[in-house]
Amino acid sequence: MRSYHQxxxxxxxxxxxxxxxxxxIVRELLLQGPARYSDLQRGLPGIxxxxxxxxxxxxxxxxxxxxxxxxxxxxxxxxxxxxxGEELRPIVLALGRWAGRTLISPAPRDRVRxxxxxxxxxxxxxxxxxxxxxxxxxxxxxxxxxxxEVAGEVRVHTxxxxxxxxxxxxxxxxxxxxxxxxxxxAAARARGLRLEGDASALKRVRPSSTGRRSTVPVTSGTxxxxxxxxxxxx
Amino acid sequence: MRSYHQxxxxxxxxxxxxxxxxxxIVRELLLQGPARYSDLQRGLPGIxxxxxxxxxxxxxxxxxxxxxxxxxxxxxxxxxxxxxGEELRPIVLALGRWAGRTLISPAPRDRVRxxxxxxxxxxxxxxxxxxxxxxxxxxxxxxxxxxxEVAGEVRVHTxxxxxxxxxxxxxxxxxxxxxxxxxxxAAARARGLRLEGDASALKRVRPSSTGRRSTVPVTSGTxxxxxxxxxxxx
DNA sequence: CAGCATCCGCTTTGATACTG
DNA sequence: CAGTATCAAAGCGGATGCTG
Numbered sequence: 001m002r003s004y005h006q007x008x009x010x011x012x013x014x015x016x017x018x019x020x021x022x023x024x025i026v027r028e029l030l031l032q033g034p035a036r037y038s039d040l041q042r043g044l045p046g047i048x049x050x051x052x053x054x055x056x057x058x059x060x061x062x063x064x065x066x067x068x069x070x071x072x073x074x075x076x077x078x079x080x081x082x083x084x085g086e087e088l089r090p091i092v093l094a095l096g097r098w099a100g101r102t103l104i105s106p107a108p109r110d111r112v113r114x115x116x117x118x119x120x121x122x123x124x125x126x127x128x129x130x131x132x133x134x135x136x137x138x139x140x141x142x143x144x145x146x147x148x149e150v151a152g153e154v155r156v157h158t159x160x161x162x163x164x165x166x167x168x169x170x171x172x173x174x175x176x177x178x179x180x181x182x183x184x185x186a187a188a189r190a191r192g193l194r195l196e197g198d199a200s201a202l203k204r205v206r207p208s209s210t211g212r213r214s215t216v217p218v219t220s221g222t223x224x225x226x227x228x229x230x231x232x233x234x
Numbered sequence: 235m236r237s238y239h240q241x242x243x244x245x246x247x248x249x250x251x252x253x254x255x256x257x258x259i260v261r262e263l264l265l266q267g268p269a270r271y272s273d274l275q276r277g278l279p280g281i282x283x284x285x286x287x288x289x290x291x292x293x294x295x296x297x298x299x300x301x302x303x304x305x306x307x308x309x310x311x312x313x314x315x316x317x318x319g320e321e322l323r324p325i326v327l328a329l330g331r332w333a334g335r336t337l338i339s340p341a342p343r344d345r346v347r348x349x350x351x352x353x354x355x356x357x358x359x360x361x362x363x364x365x366x367x368x369x370x371x372x373x374x375x376x377x378x379x380x381x382x383e384v385a386g387e388v389r390v391h392t393x394x395x396x397x398x399x400x401x402x403x404x405x406x407x408x409x410x411x412x413x414x415x416x417x418x419x420a421a422a423r424a425r426g427l428r429l430e431g432d433a434s435a436l437k438r439v440r441p442s443s444t445g446r447r448s449t450v451p452v453t454s455g456t457x458x459x460x461x462x463x464x465x466x467x468x
Numbered sequence: 469c470a471g472c473a474t475c476c477g478c479t480t481t482g483a484t485a486c487t488g
Numbered sequence: 489c490a491g492t493a494t495c496a497a498a499g500c501g502g503a504t505g506c507t508g
Contacts, residue, residue, distance in 0.1 A: 007340040008350035009330030010261050027244050048482045091328045096243025106241040116242035282501045
């Protein structure tokens with residue numbers, strides 16, 4: 001991208017991550033953690049492969065992403081955010097939250113990925129007993145599973161946990177409603193939730209009290225009980 | 235811009251403000267408050283006139299900016315952020331802060347405007363006595379003046395205050411160093427500061443204690459005492 | 469003159485094809 | 489799987505011109 005050539009932090013930020021697709025690539029890396037090229041492609045429907053390649057090269061050159069060559073025998077390179085790149089997390093969250101009011105329901109041409117909806121969960125959920133040992137909760141809904149890492153704060157990523165303490169299997173709107181506190185466990189079960197593992201792990205997370213508006217992007221009709229989830233299955 | 239067609243808050247945010255120049259226009263409106271077309275042009279060196287027109291139309295259509303036709307006799311239309319647009323303020327600040335580490339010194343082709351540097355001041359400064367009546371401090375440095383509105387929190391804008399409680403006249407690096415607490419008032423005077431009005435108004439603001447890193451974008455050599463300020467004098 | 473709209477050459481993007 | 493190569497279409501930047 002052409003630089004703005006303005007000596008201003010915002011202009012420099014846009015020089016760095018203002019290109020088309022760039023922040024969405026960062027979103028995927030925030031959600032997926034270290035990811036392969038094809039993992040990124042899957043999370044970025046619509047991107048042209050040459051653009052993904054170009055953007056990754058630029059991000060690496062700028063120090064926002066690092067490319068890790070894996071073990072010599074087989075395996076493929078992984079892309080991961082640098083520490084600096086990770087610092088974009090609150091900004092990406094805030095931007096998503098800012099635009100959340102427009103997320104009423106998917107437009108006809110809109111692609112949906114369930115892990116995208118997991119991003120606001122970080123904002124919505126709070127660890128009630130931060131001093132205890134970390135707990136992993138796996139959510140299976142739609143495509144690939146999403147893991148909630150509850151360890152003082154709540155982190156969401158798409159890596160499958162080694163040994164999750166609890167596994168929730170349900171359509172997105174049920175999982176969201178349950179985690180947002182709008183459904184009891186029993187009510188969620190009645191709507192198709194299957195829970196494996198330790199139910200008490202669930203009690204550890206609860207919606208943060210800042211939820212009044214922050215729930216809007218998540219709920220706002222789209223994943224309300226009245227409507228089937230628009231997530232395309234796998 | 236083409237939509238990403240992704241049902242995700244971040245993607246929708248980028249559909250709304252991800253175009254080239256759009257967030258910089260928001261920056262100007264955050265800093266200037268309601269502004270005329272030509273005021274915006276002045277704060278956006280490098281923008282093509284047709285793009286500014288197009289972007290403003292898009293921002294109005296999207297509900298982020300409103301266009302106010304002024305009084306019938308003469309006067310020109312004003313552009314202002316809507317309440318929703320104002321909510322971008324912390325995001326724009328955070329983005330600028332994120333990229334702050336790259337603001338070592340202006341590149342040869344970089345344009346500089348002193349009011350851009352005022353943006354991080356909002357982040358840096360804190361009102362020590364929030365319960366007292368608001369105080370206005372006018373900063374004159376380089377081009378047009380910038381006003382600090384100290385009223386519980388600190389807001390920066392480029393409107394000239396009606397009756398400022400204090401006026402600081404000095405090159406940018408002296409003003410920044412003074413406000414960042416790196417120069418005493420006496421030392422600043424020795425470096426060319428002129429202070430008019432109520433000196434005690436100055437005591438009311440102080441650098442926030444989160445300054446360890448946040449000062450980097452502001453200081454980091456660029457406006458340090460050793461180097462003349464690169465702001466082009468009007 | 470402020471506030472735009474039009475025109476045109478150039479750059480970036482998007483879709484697809486192709487290769488190690 | 490992990491990209492590069494190719495090419496058409498769209499977007500941008502700069503100049504210029506029109507209108508109150």
